[in-house]
Amino acid sequence: MPERILIVEDERSVADAVAYTLRQEGFETQTAADGRSALDQFESFAPSLVILDLMLPGLSGWQLLNAFRRRRDVPVIMLTARAAEADRVAGIEMGADDYIVKPFSMRELVARVRMVLRRAGGDRGEDAGGLLVAGEIRMDLAGHELRVRGEPVNLSPKEFDLLAYLMMHAGRVRSREQIIAAVWGDEDFLDQRTVDVHVRWLRQKVEEDPADPAHILTVRGTGYKFAG
Numbered sequence: 001m002p003e004r005i006l007i008v009e010d011e012r013s014v015a016d017a018v019a020y021t022l023r024q025e026g027f028e029t030q031t032a033a034d035g036r037s038a039l040d041q042f043e044s045f046a047p048s049l050v051i052l053d054l055m056l057p058g059l060s061g062w063q064l065l066n067a068f069r070r071r072r073d074v075p076v077i078m079l080t081a082r083a084a085e086a087d088r089v090a091g092i093e094m095g096a097d098d099y100i101v102k103p104f105s106m107r108e109l110v111a112r113v114r115m116v117l118r119r120a121g122g123d124r125g126e127d128a129g130g131l132l133v134a135g136e137i138r139m140d141l142a143g144h145e146l147r148v149r150g151e152p153v154n155l156s157p158k159e160f161d162l163l164a165y166l167m168m169h170a171g172r173v174r175s176r177e178q179i180i181a182a183v184w185g186d187e188d189f190l191d192q193r194t195v196d197v198h199v200r201w202l203r204q205k206v207e208e209d210p211a212d213p214a215h216i217l218t219v220r221g222t223g224y225k226f227a228g
Helices: 013-026 035-047 061-071 085-093 107-122 157-168 174-184 193-207
Strands: 004-008 028-032 051-052 076-080 098-103 130-132 135-139 144-147 216-219 223-226
Touching: 004 013, 004 035, 013 028, 013 107, 028 035, 035 061, 051 061, 051 107, 051 223, 061 076, 076 107, 085 216, 107 157, 107 174, 130 157, 135 157, 135 223, 144 216, 157 193, 157 223, 174 193, 174 223, 193 216
Parallel strands: 004 028, 004 051, 051 076, 076 098
Antiparallel strands: 130 135, 135 144, 216 223
């Protein structure tokens, strides 16, 4: 079942663009243009994550964040034109899980949505126990632990995030650009060869034969995919 994302944004063009992009990534979306409809949809739609504008007619984003928190503990990403450091700090201190300033990159938004969902234990491909399992590979996302063929394996934080991302999209090809956006946060200065290097390191740690991998496969000219 796809993750549900509620987009609370009164600028229709922005709301529609965000909703379209997230649907293309496999999420289910609904939009709300004001505080009252946002509260109604929060109850009826039961989102896994909320993308919340600060400047709204009626109830403000701050008021909605408090209202959401009183109802259910759902991750919230603030989306706003208010770029002042004081606003960002206030948003985080009031319980927002992330804070994105307009104008923004859609790739960055998608990457942050995935990262926030993963931190909350609700990204796609993850079961109720926060585990990713494929053959002899077993990842405990909540405990940040990996076991391969029953033995614990130490990964760097980026190696762990990369393996989790590939496993969450098992069977689907992920381009180097998509991997960078999801794992490194859309860092434009990052050389795509960094992905290749991390994949090589991962294979050495999780594959029985790194030279002939069974799980982390190269799709020539495109990127990588995980085979269960």
